[in-house]
Amino acid sequence: EAQVTQNPRYLITVTGKKLTVTCSQNMNHEYMSWYRQDPGLGLRQIYYSMNVEVTDKGDVPEGYKVSRKEKRNFPLILESPSPNQTSLYFCASSPLIRRGPRLHEQFFGPGTRLTVL
Amino acid sequence: DAKTTQPNSMESNEEEPVHLPCNHSTISGTDYIHWYRQLPSQGPEYVIHGLTSNVNNRMASLAIAEDRKSSTLILHRATLRDAAVYYCILHSGDNAGNMLTFGGGTRLMVKP
Numbered sequence: 001e002a003q004v005t006q007n008p009r010y011l012i013t014v015t016g017k018k019l020t021v022t023c024s025q026n027m028n029h030e031y032m033s034w035y036r037q038d039p040g041l042g043l044r045q046i047y048y049s050m051n052v053e054v055t056d057k058g059d060v061p062e063g064y065k066v067s068r069k070e071k072r073n074f075p076l077i078l079e080s081p082s083p084n085q086t087s088l089y090f091c092a093s094s095p096l097i098r099r100g101p102r103l104h105e106q107f108f109g110p111g112t113r114l115t116v117l
Numbered sequence: 118d119a120k121t122t123q124p125n126s127m128e129s130n131e132e133e134p135v136h137l138p139c140n141h142s143t144i145s146g147t148d149y150i151h152w153y154r155q156l157p158s159q160g161p162e163y164v165i166h167g168l169t170s171n172v173n174n175r176m177a178s179l180a181i182a183e184d185r186k187s188s189t190l191i192l193h194r195a196t197l198r199d200a201a202v203y204y205c206i207l208h209s210g211d212n213a214g215n216m217l218t219f220g221g222g223t224r225l226m227v228k229p
Contacts, residue, residue, distance in 0.1 A: 004160075035219075043161065043204075043219035059218070090160050106153075106217065108160030 002027045004109035006091050012115045013081060021076045021112050023091030031094040032074035033058070033106070034066065036087040043090070049074055050096065081116040088113050121205045126224040129195045137190040137223055139205030144185050149208050151217065152179065152190050154201040161204065161219075164190065200227045 004025045013019055025032065033048040035058075045058030049068040063085055065077040074093075078085060091109040122140040129135040141150065152164040165172055165179045167188075172179040178191040192199055202222040 033217075042221050045217065092160070105163040105166075106161075108162065111160055 002107070004091055004093055004107050006089075006109040006112050008112060009110065010113050012117065014117050015082055016080050019078050019081060019114075021078075021089060021091075021114070023074045023076065023109060024072050025074075025091075025093040025107070026072065027093060027095075027107065028071065029093035029107075030071070030096040031106075032068065033092045033094075034064070034074070034076045035090045035092065036060065036085075037090060037111075038087050046076070046089075081114075083116050086114060086116045120218075121207060121220050123203075123205055123220060123223045125221065126226065128226045128228065129192075131197060131227055131229050132194050135192040135195045135199070135225065135227075137192075137203050137205075137225065138187065139189070140187045141205070141207055142186045144207055145209065147209050150179065150181060150185075150188050151206045151208050152177070153204045153206065153219070154199075155204070155222070156198075156201045164203070166208075195225075195227045197227050197229060200225055 007022045030051045034046040035043045036046055037043045044060045046060055046064050047055055047058055047066040049055045052068055052071050055066050055068055068074055089112045092106045094106040149166050149168050151166040153161040154164050155161045165174055165177050167179045167181055180189045202224050204219050204222040206217050206219055208217055
């Protein structure tokens with residue numbers, strides 16, 4: 001089944017304790033992205049990647065790192081989490097197409113609810 | 118990417134058509150109009166996208182105004198499963214950034 005998986009789905013942690021949220025897709029998509037969703041602020045893009053070893057900042061990259069060493073995986077790293085990073089996080093992937101919109105249909109994961117105390 | 122404006126919420130009766138409007142008066146010639154929806158406790162789900170012509174797929178239809186400054190997502194027969202937040206997003210075909218900027222969306226409530 002074509003899907004985007006995220007782990008963990010729920011995480012409670014403390015300020016300053018490094019954590020990684022994994023994201024994996026089995027559709028051979030070039031494009032992957034991380035979003036956070038907060039009440040009243042909607043979905044905001046954190047980082048995205050056009051392909052292996054190619055990453056770029058989205059709207060709200062501060063406090064986050066990503067890496068893209070393999071096409072299928074795009075982990076989100078919080079080196080020193082803070083309470084303002086408490087949020088619902090979504091990973092997404094999409095094929096890149098050469099004509100028309102470069103981003104076609106994005107497939108989203110089920111979300112990771114992170115609480116930083 | 119240019120900005121979109123949507124009503125905060127709309128209500129519909131089950132089995133009736135629903136027209137969800139979106140204004141994008143600053144749209145540029147290379148901007149595509151994408152629609153996503155987010156069901157409760159789930160990630161967003163792609164619905165449809167278009168550039169100038171109206172588009173149909175199994176989920177919905179997209180009607181785009183001639184001047185492209187507005188568009189309407191049409192659900193032909195709303196079901197309870199269609200209750201979700203619907204996002205209208207502009208994405209530039211030339212955008213080297215390749216970001217999708219989600220706005221506040223429209224919360225659709227479907228009454229039985």
